[in-house]
Amino acid sequence: MTATEADHGRIDPTMIxxxxxxxxxxxxxxxxxVAARFAVADHLDEPRSAAELAARTGVNAGRLGRALRLLSTRGVFAEDDAGRFRLTPAARLLRTDAPVPLRSIVLLFTDEVYWRPAGRLDDTVRQGRTAFSDVFGLPFFDHLPTAPETEQLFADALATISELEQEAVVAAYDFPATGTVVDVAGGRGGLLRTVLTANPGLRGVLLDRAPVLERHLLDVPALTGRWRTEAGDLFHAVPPAGNVYLLKRILHDKSDEESAAVLASCRKAMANDARLLVVDAVVPSTPGAHPAVVSDVLMMALWDGRERTAEEFAALLAGEGFHLGRIIPTASALSVVEAVPV
Structure with missing residues (x-):
């Protein structure tokens, strides 16, 4: 018996x-x-068979049942002895009327713009750059305008993700009583809306691309007269004279060079007493499971970005005229990295 054969005999079968x-x-x-695309959870007000669900969703019954059976092994839906499926607490989050509907996020995370580059991760690691352009012909944010449905899905999903995080971010940071908050590339403005709602003495400016701003979330009675939108490119210029600048989930999908350009744009607009809040996951200094570890791989698969450690944030900020003041954890996976102009 060879050493390899002997070692094989000692391998834990569970590891295999x-x-x-x-x-x-x-x-x-x-x-x-499959479950998200065909809104299966919306049809489970009571337990139903795969045939009943297929009739309601216009798909093949046998194959739908097999997909739902797999999901049931993970607690998303439950299958009874009669072959009927019912909602579980996890499956309820896929309903379109869920308090925090995850359906748009699932559809984005499993869309081909995420899926196909992830399947080329070996090329990304070999080449030292994302394979996204190899797959779609353009970088991610240049490709989006060529696929309007995906662009809208991206905006909707990011707005939902923001809903899951923004309360924790606002609760963790002590915003000034008065002044102007500039949300740079703030999407539909969910975070800015939460900041302004919690701090009635503040005004806000939401900067993003014009198509995104068309569906902003700021036009609510409590914020009347306290906000404006501005279409623009964060790489070239951001609104000046703000007291607090927000970069939420902006730097993590960008290379160090791209991030430096964004920071330089912000620094040019900021007075010396303003503050920059980089809201991103911070990679822990010790090994182990953490949401930032998964997100970090996603950043290199789709973009040339990365999740950063405290030390990496400090170096990046210092290169563009900032000092890392403090890192404030939140109840979400994100932290608030407060930067002070120098």
Whole structure:
């Protein structure tokens, strides 16, 4: 018996199953996309068979049932002995009327703009750059305008993600009583709306691309007269004279060079007593499971960005005229990295 054969005899079979199971792990998000795309959860006001669900959603009954059976092994839906499926607490989050509907996020995370570059991660690692342009012909943010449905899905999903995080961010940071908050590339303005609602003495400016601003969330009675939108490019100029500048989930999808350009644009607009809040995940200094570890791989798969450590943030900020003041954890996966002009 060779050493390799002897070692094989001592391998824990559960480890073999784990590795082989993980190598087929992509089938779970594929099945999750089926449930989200066809809004299966919306049709489960009571337990229903795959045939009943297929009739309501216009898909093949046998194949739908097999996808739902896989999801049921992970607690998304539950299958009874009669072959009927019912909602679980996890599946309820896929309903369009859920308090925090995750359907748009699932559809984005399993869309081809995320899926296909992730499948080329080996090329990304070999080349030292994202394979996104190899797949779609353009970088991510140049590709989006060529695919309007995906662009809207991206905006909707990011707005929902912001809903999950913005209360925790605002609660963690002590905003000034008065002044102007500039939300740079702030999407539809969910974070800015939460900041202004919690701090009635503040005014706000939302900067983003014109198509995104058309669907902003700021026009609510409590904020009347306290906000404006401005279409623009964060790489070239941001609104001047703000007291607090927000960069939420902006730097993490950008290379150090791109991030430096954004920071330089902000620094040019800021007075010396203003503050810049970089709201991103911060990679822990010790190894282990953390949401930033997963997100970091996504950043290199789709973009040439990265999640950064405290030390990496400090170096990046210092290069563009900022000092890292403090890092404030929040109840979400994000932290508030406060930067002070120098």
């Amino acid at each position: 199953r784990q590795i082989l199971g993980d190598s087929l792990g992509y089938l779970y998000p594929a099945a999750l996309r």
